Amino acid sequence: MDINSVITSAEEISTEIVSEVSAEAGGFIGTFFTDFAQGAVDFANKITSPDPDSILNVLEVMGMGMLGIFGVTGVIILIVSLLNNMTSKPRKEKEDK
Amino acid sequence: MNILLQTIMGVQIGHIIMWAIGGLLIYLAIKKDMEPSLLLPMGFGAILVNLPFSGAQAVIDHIFEIGINSHELMPLVLFIGIGAMIDFEPLLTNPKLMLFGAAAQFGIFFTMFLATLLGFDIYDAASVAIIGAADGPTSIFVAQTLNSSYTAAIMVAAYSYMALVPIVQPPIIKLCTTKKERLIKMKNTNKKVSKTTKILFPIIVTVLVGLVAPDAVALIGFLMFGNLIRECGVLNSLSETAQKVLANLITIFLGITIASRMTAAEFLQVETIIIMLLGLVAFVFDTFGGVMLAKFMNLFLKEGNKINPMIGAAGISAFPMASRVVNKMGLEEDKTNFLLMQAVGVNVSGQVASVIAGGLILAFVQG
Numbered sequence: 001m002d003i004n005s006v007i008t009s010a011e012e013i014s015t016e017i018v019s020e021v022s023a024e025a026g027g028f029i030g031t032f033f034t035d036f037a038q039g040a041v042d043f044a045n046k047i048t049s050p051d052p053d054s055i056l057n058v059l060e061v062m063g064m065g066m067l068g069i070f071g072v073t074g075v076i077i078l079i080v081s082l083l084n085n086m087t088s089k090p091r092k093e094k095e096d097k
Numbered sequence: 098m099n100i101l102l103q104t105i106m107g108v109q110i111g112h113i114i115m116w117a118i119g120g121l122l123i124y125l126a127i128k129k130d131m132e133p134s135l136l137l138p139m140g141f142g143a144i145l146v147n148l149p150f151s152g153a154q155a156v157i158d159h160i161f162e163i164g165i166n167s168h169e170l171m172p173l174v175l176f177i178g179i180g181a182m183i184d185f186e187p188l189l190t191n192p193k194l195m196l197f198g199a200a201a202q203f204g205i206f207f208t209m210f211l212a213t214l215l216g217f218d219i220y221d222a223a224s225v226a227i228i229g230a231a232d233g234p235t236s237i238f239v240a241q242t243l244n245s246s247y248t249a250a251i252m253v254a255a256y257s258y259m260a261l262v263p264i265v266q267p268p269i270i271k272l273c274t275t276k277k278e279r280l281i282k283m284k285n286t287n288k289k290v291s292k293t294t295k296i297l298f299p300i301i302v303t304v305l306v307g308l309v310a311p312d313a314v315a316l317i318g319f320l321m322f323g324n325l326i327r328e329c330g331v332l333n334s335l336s337e338t339a340q341k342v343l344a345n346l347i348t349i350f351l352g353i354t355i356a357s358r359m360t361a362a363e364f365l366q367v368e369t370i371i372i373m374l375l376g377l378v379a380f381v382f383d384t385f386g387g388v389m390l391a392k393f394m395n396l397f398l399k400e401g402n403k404i405n406p407m408i409g410a411a412g413i414s415a416f417p418m419a420s421r422v423v424n425k426m427g428l429e430e431d432k433t434n435f436l437l438m439q440a441v442g443v444n445v446s447g448q449v450a451s452v453i454a455g456g457l458i459l460a461f462v463q464g
Binding site: 032036039040043045046047049050054055057058059060061062064065066068069070071072073075076077079080081083084087088 | 109110111189190192193195196198199202203205206207209210213214215216217218219222223288289290291293294297298301302305306309310361365366367368371446449450453454457458461462
């Protein structure tokens with residue numbers, strides 16, 4: 001029995017239970033549980049069939065993103081250090097004060 | 098009579114669950130003092146929009162349209178206030194601390210990967226991952242720009258975990274560090290930063306980030322504009338207004354407006370639970386990233402110059418909670434070990450780094 005058939009049977013069972021409960025409770029419950037169960041089944045389907053292209057794409061974004069952050073940060077550190085050196089008062093002036 | 102009954106009969110179980118969630122947010126805000134300025138309006142708003150045939154929905158939808166959906170106006174204006182509140186001096190005296198802010202964005206990218214594995218498309222994965230920016234306006238900005246259908250869940254997760262930083266971070270920090278590392282004392286630098294540096298910093302950062310990630314220029318620009326108002330020294334009245342009146346005004350509307358997306362139909366989905374869990378993962382791996390970089394750097398530093406790795410955890414932008422947590426943990430280990438100055442420096446760098454991360458994500462994902 002493969003994962004898809006398990007999901008399909010789970011979906012059928014959950015739909016059956018939910019429709020019975022809904023019929024009992026009428027409008028108060030409405031389609032809440034049916035929709036939620038359907039959402040869970042759809043989500044399980046998505047997890048079991050990840051898209052390899054998306055994963056490769058996101059790995060690239062992950063690498064480039066971390067590299068980008070460290071790159072920009074490095075430049076900011078460099079500029080701030082330069083600014084600090086350029087704008088700090090010379091030692092002699094400090095001593096005079 | 099019929100009209101009254103029609104409304105009461107219109108109550109669905111989804112509405113009741115959302116009232117309970119709204120009540121929980123209000124409870125956390127009032128009783129536990131968790132981000133009350135946002136969780137309280139969000140909680141009340143959640144109740145407001147989940148009343149059957151709610152007349153408030155249209156008004157709040159309208160504010161959402163103007164304030165958030167159309168060019169993310171409210172989060173951006175809030176950033177002016179946040180920028181005016183931040184003192185970058187601890188960072189400017191020791192700019193190397195910025196590296197920890199960068200490392201602490203690891204959780205964002207790791208979560209993005211995880212969310213993709215869980216079947217979210219790349220836009221939603223990026224929007225969910227940005228919870229790890231630990232920064233409400235950035236989260237809203239990115240999620241809205243990428244047109245995510247989970248903005249409300251992302252907002253609730255972002256602000257809840259920001260409030261939960263004192264609970265989430267300590268166990269992770271302890272797990273990643275040894276007692277010996279936690280006892281490391283760091284030298285306090287008594288350097289002074291010139292006014293010129295303080296004024297030039299926001300301008301330079303805006304230009305630099307704008308060149309690298311143009312999509313983030315609004316975010317970084319408004320943040321740094323607020324900071325420039327603060328540091329220029331000639332706009333004290335505007336700076337005070339931005340810090341208090343402006344920030345408070347936007348915060349009131351932001352919380353209740355976000356709640357417009359908290360209708361039962363939109364919020365009560367399996368994905369909301371997954372998003373809450375992914376948000377936690379993002380915060381955990383942010384903390385991990387910051388601490389591990391400090392540990393790595395210590396491999397190359399001489400005794401006496403070593404970094405207390407706990408300060409790396411302050412690199413998430415939840416300001417000032419993260420720096421307070423680190424300082425408190427330092428004092429718990431040794432009552433004479435004050436890490437607040439360094440932790441605050443790392444913390445404000447996390448604020449800048451999270452915006453850069455948001456901009457880079459937008460740039461890469463939107464292509």
